[in-house]
Amino acid sequence: MDIRDIAAKSGYGVGTVSRVINDQPNVSDRARERILAVMAELGYEPNSNARYLKMRSQTPVAVFVMGVGNRMFDDILGPLQAALAREGEQIVVTYLNGDVDEVRTAIDYQQARHPKGMVFLGGELESFRASFHEIETPSVLVTADASQLGFANLSSVTIDNVSAARSAVGHLLERGHRRIGIVGGNRAGGQIGELRLRGAEQALHEHGIELDYERDFEPCDFIEVGGYEATRRLLERSGDLTAVFALGDVVAFGALRAIVDRGLSVPGEVSLVGFDDTAFSQYAVPRITTVRQDAARLAERAAQLLLDALRDGSPATHELVDFELVERESVRSL
Amino acid sequence: MDIRDIAAKSGYGVGTVSRVINDQPNVSDRARERILAVMAELGYEPNSNARYLKMRSQTPVAVFVMGVGNRMFDDILGPLQAALAREGEQIVVTYLNGDVDEVRTAIDYQQARHPKGMVFLGGELESFRASFHEIETPSVLVTADASQLGFANLSSVTIDNVSAARSAVGHLLERGHRRIGIVGGNRAGGQIGELRLRGAEQALHEHGIELDYERDFEPCDFIEVGGYEATRRLLERSGDLTAVFALGDVVAFGALRAIVDRGLSVPGEVSLVGFDDTAFSQYAVPRITTVRQDAARLAERAAQLLLDALRDGSPATHELVDFELVERESVRSL
DNA sequence: TTCTCGCTTGGAAACGTTTCCAATTCCTGT
DNA sequence: ACAGGAATTGGAAACGTTTCCAAGCGAGAA
Numbered sequence: 001m002d003i004r005d006i007a008a009k010s011g012y013g014v015g016t017v018s019r020v021i022n023d024q025p026n027v028s029d030r031a032r033e034r035i036l037a038v039m040a041e042l043g044y045e046p047n048s049n050a051r052y053l054k055m056r057s058q059t060p061v062a063v064f065v066m067g068v069g070n071r072m073f074d075d076i077l078g079p080l081q082a083a084l085a086r087e088g089e090q091i092v093v094t095y096l097n098g099d100v101d102e103v104r105t106a107i108d109y110q111q112a113r114h115p116k117g118m119v120f121l122g123g124e125l126e127s128f129r130a131s132f133h134e135i136e137t138p139s140v141l142v143t144a145d146a147s148q149l150g151f152a153n154l155s156s157v158t159i160d161n162v163s164a165a166r167s168a169v170g171h172l173l174e175r176g177h178r179r180i181g182i183v184g185g186n187r188a189g190g191q192i193g194e195l196r197l198r199g200a201e202q203a204l205h206e207h208g209i210e211l212d213y214e215r216d217f218e219p220c221d222f223i224e225v226g227g228y229e230a231t232r233r234l235l236e237r238s239g240d241l242t243a244v245f246a247l248g249d250v251v252a253f254g255a256l257r258a259i260v261d262r263g264l265s266v267p268g269e270v271s272l273v274g275f276d277d278t279a280f281s282q283y284a285v286p287r288i289t290t291v292r293q294d295a296a297r298l299a300e301r302a303a304q305l306l307l308d309a310l311r312d313g314s315p316a317t318h319e320l321v322d323f324e325l326v327e328r329e330s331v332r333s334l
Numbered sequence: 335m336d337i338r339d340i341a342a343k344s345g346y347g348v349g350t351v352s353r354v355i356n357d358q359p360n361v362s363d364r365a366r367e368r369i370l371a372v373m374a375e376l377g378y379e380p381n382s383n384a385r386y387l388k389m390r391s392q393t394p395v396a397v398f399v400m401g402v403g404n405r406m407f408d409d410i411l412g413p414l415q416a417a418l419a420r421e422g423e424q425i426v427v428t429y430l431n432g433d434v435d436e437v438r439t440a441i442d443y444q445q446a447r448h449p450k451g452m453v454f455l456g457g458e459l460e461s462f463r464a465s466f467h468e469i470e471t472p473s474v475l476v477t478a479d480a481s482q483l484g485f486a487n488l489s490s491v492t493i494d495n496v497s498a499a500r501s502a503v504g505h506l507l508e509r510g511h512r513r514i515g516i517v518g519g520n521r522a523g524g525q526i527g528e529l530r531l532r533g534a535e536q537a538l539h540e541h542g543i544e545l546d547y548e549r550d551f552e553p554c555d556f557i558e559v560g561g562y563e564a565t566r567r568l569l570e571r572s573g574d575l576t577a578v579f580a581l582g583d584v585v586a587f588g589a590l591r592a593i594v595d596r597g598l599s600v601p602g603e604v605s606l607v608g609f610d611d612t613a614f615s616q617y618a619v620p621r622i623t624t625v626r627q628d629a630a631r632l633a634e635r636a637a638q639l640l641l642d643a644l645r646d647g648s649p650a651t652h653e654l655v656d657f658e659l660v661e662r663e664s665v666r667s668l
Numbered sequence: 669t670t671c672t673c674g675c676t677t678g679g680a681a682a683c684g685t686t687t688c689c690a691a692t693t694c695c696t697g698t
Numbered sequence: 699a700c701a702g703g704a705a706t707t708g709g710a711a712a713c714g715t716t717t718c719c720a721a722g723c724g725a726g727a728a
Contacts, residue, residue, distance in 0.1 A: 687713105
């Protein structure tokens with residue numbers, strides 16, 4: 001069924017029908033009414049491919065979520081969608097679980113549809129350096145720092161991960177902790193993990209302690225089981241740890257369980273600080289001290305950056321949003 | 335840039351170029367090579383709108399996630415994407431957070447693009463009865479029961495929620511609990527909550543107890559804060575509760591916190607059982623007894639049903655997958 | 669040489685829209 | 699009654715592909 005069918009049946013021309021469909025002026029009420037009626041009667045649906053073809057218009061903003069199961073991303077996704085929707089921009093999200101080929105395919109696929117813009121949630125972007133440099137679609141990285149990654153063509157909004165991690169570990173240090181284990185940040189070298197690790201190292205260094213990677217650091221993916229296993233190994237290796245810094249709340253969740261499984265209590269024997277301030281750290285028993293990354297604000301700024309680029313063609317920008325150490329119940333003073 | 339530009343520059347006709355693009359036979363190696371070279375040189379990218387228009391082909395499978403932040407959905411999404419990808423089907427996911435208008439818009443939008451198929455994750459479908467009846471795109475509901483909802487045109491895969499809930503509450507009953515509070519399932523009447531509630535009621539009934547909705551039931555959304563608030567209210571109202579059944583693990587997470595905040599211990603003073611078996615219940619302290627809903631299997635079956643419908647036009651089917659009560663540490667025998 | 673047959677190739681038509689321009693109709697003021 | 703302008707309308711052209719049919723070509727058979 002065609003716009004021509006509608007035209008024929010309604011007695012008007014295709015031009016008029018098209019104008020009705022697109023809510024354009026210069027159509028008499030009579031015509032509009034009649035045409036709408038016929039469309040309803042025939043159950044007509046415009047063909048969006050033809051439409052997009054003709055309008056040279058683009059498909060909605062494509063959002064890529066790098067890693068499923070990290071609550072932080074869920075928290076960002078909602079506000080992001082809301083902020084974009086407010087300006088009439090639809091989003092289409094693709095979930096990626098890290099496999100390089102999969103990511104490539106997905107990005108290529110979406111790129112081929114010429115999305116208006118793209119948003120990347122999450123950090124394991126290193127392997128895509130090559131593909132990313134070619135991107136000219138307005139794009140923003142959320143939670144990862146494009147400038148540090150060397151993508152001058154992409155915007156990004158993130159917190160200062162190294163400072164944030166430094167303050168988290170600093171907090172532990174101020175409370176008298178000296179033997180601090182660090183868990184999270186995956187081996188492959190995700191940017192986020194790396195930056196947070198660097199912050200931790202700095203804090204330690206400022207207190208005259210050099211981080212012993214071999215002994216006090218255990219990498220893992222940002223997923224509960226990763227945190228659990230990594231912490232288990234860490235604890236096994238160095239029993240004298242008095243605190244654990246998890247590079248993400250999901251990881252902290254696993255860590256908490258691992259600590260308890262070892263017969264230790266939090267914060268009684270081992271203190272724990274997380275990162276992100278997702279629902280987990282707010283509701284866990286005990287409530288977890290963590291670094292708050294404001295998901296809503298991140299999302300909002302990302303949306304704004306994208307919108308700016310879409311509307312005025314604003315150049316790629318890098319933006320930092322504030323973080324905040326939120327003290328709860330999982331850290332004990334020594 | 336056009337397929338015609340490629341044709342002109344390569345010295346071949348558009349037909350041949352098109353055949354090269356689509357990897358079709360009947361093209362000499364010489365031609366193929368030359369055309370590929372020109373395409374690379376000019377950085378040509380086929381216009382997918384034109385292509386889809388002409389091929390009357392459809393956009394990828396659209397997945398709708400009804401409610402962001404419920405870990406269960408994340409757990410399903412990964413395997414679902416994987417299973418579909420294995421058969422070459424891409425997915426595009428839309429996140430919905432329950433607002434009726436938003437859902438309508440999103441579904442309309444995706445429908446207009448004529449997706450090959452659709453998948454709905456989650457249950458608050460009641461308000462869309464009208465729209466759903468008109469769907470003729472192969473679609474499957476995951477986690478919700480299409481037949482009970484009266485959508486003969488949709489497939490669905492789910493567990494038997496009422497039996498599962500019955501066994502969960504039965505477990506509590508067998509352990510001697512008599513004063514059981516139920517929390518979760520939202521007021522608006524999501525199917526899932528309703529079914530689980532019914533199962534709980536049955537179990538109680540079988541033990542000669544009639545559920546007092548006013549006193550022992552507190553509805554809430556499937557989100558941590560909902561579980562927290564609802565449980566707080568419940569506990570305030572009836573202090574003699576000896577167990578709480580949360581209609582979802584996320585809810586149980588909030589419930590656990592609320593119980594502890596009241597100075598009660600789990601399972602010492604209050605036992606807790608959840609539903610879903612997401613990472614939360616496995617890693618929580620204490621580990622939560624819950625009803626296992628096999629996310630991977632759910633996803634796999636859903637993918638298969640959809641694929642069948644896509645390939646052979648198999649009719650809508652309703653499928654049940656097994657559930658399992660997994661006993662952990664949050665239930666005490668009285 | 670001539671015929672056939674199979675592989676390549678070219679290009680017009682079609683997919684379902686929007687857009688633009690020209691044509692028509694309808695008012696309004698004189 | 700009529701001119702002139704505004705509002706409405708019709709329909710051809712164009713968007714960038716794929717598809718189909720006809721045509722070209724060469725090689726092997728007769």
